[in-house]
Amino acid sequence: MKVKEVADLVGISVRTLHHYDEIGLLTPAETTESGYRIYSENDLETLQQILFFKELGFPLKKIKDIISSPSFDRTEALEIHRKMLLEKRSRLDNMIQTIDKTIQHMKGEIEMSNKEKFEGFDFSSNPYEQEARERWGxxxxxxxxxxxxxxxxxxxxxxxxxxxxxxxxxxxxxxxxxxxxxxxxxxxxxxxxxxxxxxxxxxxxxxxxxxxxxxxxxxxxxxxxxxxxxxxxxxxxxxxxxxxx
Structure with a gap:
């Protein structure tokens, strides 16, 4: 796939992909004689991992170190990221329930205790984020x-x-x-x-x-x-x- 096709597929800018190439984070499999970057299936899998780690809050330099390490395990990375997303989804579901109940309370449809008003808020660290940082931090x-x-x-x-x-x-x-x-x-x-x-x-x-x-x-x-x-x-x-x- 050409750089524009990858950018459209993923939803990021061509400039971002060019930047990843320039810093050696994601260099496409080949470049045509006319200078077009051609991305392979493996390149797309690497890009997916890069975006996962960006979601975790890792800087690009650290992502480069992680995915280029001989010890990097792509499956392990996906499993940890999945656990983090499930934890995040659970927290969001709880907050949505709190919002729905608050709306009903404001309309006078239900009574809501002060404790219930803050259900779903969790300012403790995500245990799976800690796992990720212990593994790659x-x-x-x-x-x-x-x-x-x-x-x-x-x-x-x-x-x-x-x-x-x-x-x-x-x-x-x-x-x-x-x-x-x-x-x-x-x-x-x-x-x-x-x-x-x-x-x-x-x-x-x-x-x-x-x-x-x-x-x-x-x-x-x-x-x-x-x-x-x-x-x-x-x-x-x-x-x-x-x-x-």
């Missing part, structure tokens, strides 16, 4: 990096030494069961070390461990301390998170 990483950047040269050196020491200790026990006392003791040290600089929930900690295996860049760096360490840490982190919830 980078708040904990940003906080951690910000804290590290505040350290003096000597403090950074001490932090790096502690970081390397923990990895070396874990590498020495990587052939043990991730459920063993030694493994869980070592991974507990890692969890508390991460939380010195960031704010990792147990779910985020578990997700981070999965990323160690899903993202080959993590795997390569971690396995420098010992082959198989990334897989061992993922399993131990998952067990630690599940046991301590």
């Amino acid at each position: 980078d708040k904990a990483v940003d906080e951690s990096n910000a804290q590290i950047n505040k350290l003096s040269k000597e403090e950074k050196k001490a932090w790096e030494d502690e970081f390397n020491a923990i990895y070396k200790e874990l590498a020495m026990i990587r052939y043990e069961s991730p459920e063993s006392d030694a493994a869980q003791k070592g991974i507990k040290v890692w969890y508390h070390f991460l939380n010195k600089m960031g704010n990792y929930s147990l779910d985020a900690f578990k997700g981070l461990g999965q990323m160690y295996v899903d993202d080959e860049r993590f795997t390569k760096n971690i396995d420098q301390f010992g082959e198989g360490l990334a897989v061992f840490m993922r399993d131990a982190m998952a067990i630690y998170a599940d046991r301590n919830k």
